[in-house]
Amino acid sequence: MEEQQDQLKVQQDQEVLPQLDIPDTAPREIPAGPTVFDVQNTSIYYSAFRAVTDVSLTVHENEITAFIGPSGCGKTTVLRSLNRMNDLIVGARVEGDIRYRGVPLYGSNVSPTAVRRRIGMVFQKANPFPKSIYDNIAYGPRINGIRNKGKLDEIVERSLKQAALWDEVKDRLNKSGLGLSGGQAQRLCIARTLAVEPDVVLMDEPCSALDPIATGRIEDLMHEIKSRYTIVIVTHNMQQATRVSDRTAFYSVLRDEKSDTRTGVLVEYGPTAQIFGDPKDSRTQAYVTGRMG
């Protein structure tokens, strides 16, 4: 059924899919809101391997910040360091200063659990829990101690509506979350993240396994929720970055000829229109015009 509906939507949605090109009128400078993340001179290691070197950037409130760059450039590594998901990898280590709303994220009395309750994450591959759709959404609120059925019902409905999934699943909330299509499952994961009312949503290539229709829906969704959340998205798709993001950070791989080691570096960071329309660095220029990567 879903697939048929998706097929039917194809024609309708094709016209409203966002345009790929940046209009010349797009602002090259945008006003910056309050700072959410302040990353300064940060290097991230996996045991002895230095995955990213000397990254500095600031992420602003209610903006969508995109991380782009070729494979192995450390975009996902930086993203995962923003809510301490890297702590789960044995040997991962962060050097430098990452502040979240002024508080050092890697300070000695910071609990990774408390960090992740404020800074949620959506993964590349949709990972619904093997539970009902309802229990998937209620999972986060429940671990935060909400037991009241009425309150949970309300949260489930609100989150699913925010993720534009409510109409498709409202009649089968007690069915397994594993029975959803790829795009629906990813929106379920977004709804699950929104259910705990985070401050920031980190997205690690959320659309890379989805078709253009499902991708379009998730991009629309990002635009809709951006007024209430701050979003950082890693994407391999440059068109996606131009469609959704306010600012773009371009990462690249730096190869040391002498030791033959590779490390990720932040090449250029600025308003999306500037990065794609008027890049300052020749490597950015080469990448966004498709001559590299």
Add this chain to the structure above:
Amino acid sequence: MMAASSDPLAPAVDLREPSGWRRSKNQIMTVLMWLAFVIVLIPLGFVLVTLIAKGADAISWQFLTNSTIPPNVLPLGVDGMGAAVVGTLEITGFATLLAVPLGVLGAVYLNEYGGNGILARLISFMSSVMTGVPSIVMGLFIYIIWVLHFGYSGMAGSFALACLMLPIVIRSSYEMLRLVPDALRQGSYALGATKARVTLTVVLPAALSGIVSGALLAVARAAGETAPLIFTILTVEQTNPNLFSGPDTSLPLQIFSNAQSAYVGANARAWGAALTLVAITFILMIVARIITALFTRNTR
């Protein structure tokens, strides 16, 4: 298209299975697979048929519930095996209560907490070693450390059976936990769950049906054990309602002693007890499967 125009009746492309050796190989392998399946089923079928043929006559309500086990010389129909049924249920049940939670917790430690540490590797190694210990040695072990001090009891039997079940439960639960995708754990962590929460609310439920299967395997194995009970519960001819003190009896022990006897009545009772044991295990499996299915109906 070209071929079709020259001969309208010839098919444009040949989509049949490739001919020759490849097709033959496929057929040979399929036949061999079915053959293996049938060969595996033969002994199983023989056991069941023999059990039912020779044991069904013995089964009656009195046989299952009468609390006095008759002397070997008496014919079938006098008294029954109730004492052994009660003993088997009590002793195996208590052993399950001891071994399954401990084993599952051990597996959780190995897979979720221990990492590659010394303790985890030690536990893993010891449980492998325990798998290889003959069951009669487990009985002797409990005899020396428990029975010599506190006397025979059903509980001593449970200890011996639990020692046998523990490595099976650890090993099978561990394998099931390993199969839980890491993406699920990450999803839970990303919502701000602590490690204990992740384990309790995501990992264990996802592995539940596999863990139950492993536990059932261990229970079935323990229910049929004779050797470890000889040294730990001795044997009696009356129902012993107290699991914690005094000699007890069980179906496997009764099968053993009655089958050895020269008397026809005793032999018939042995067959009846064997059929009862298989039936109990079978019913247990089905009940556990139904309960697991109810608990995990949203996990597929």
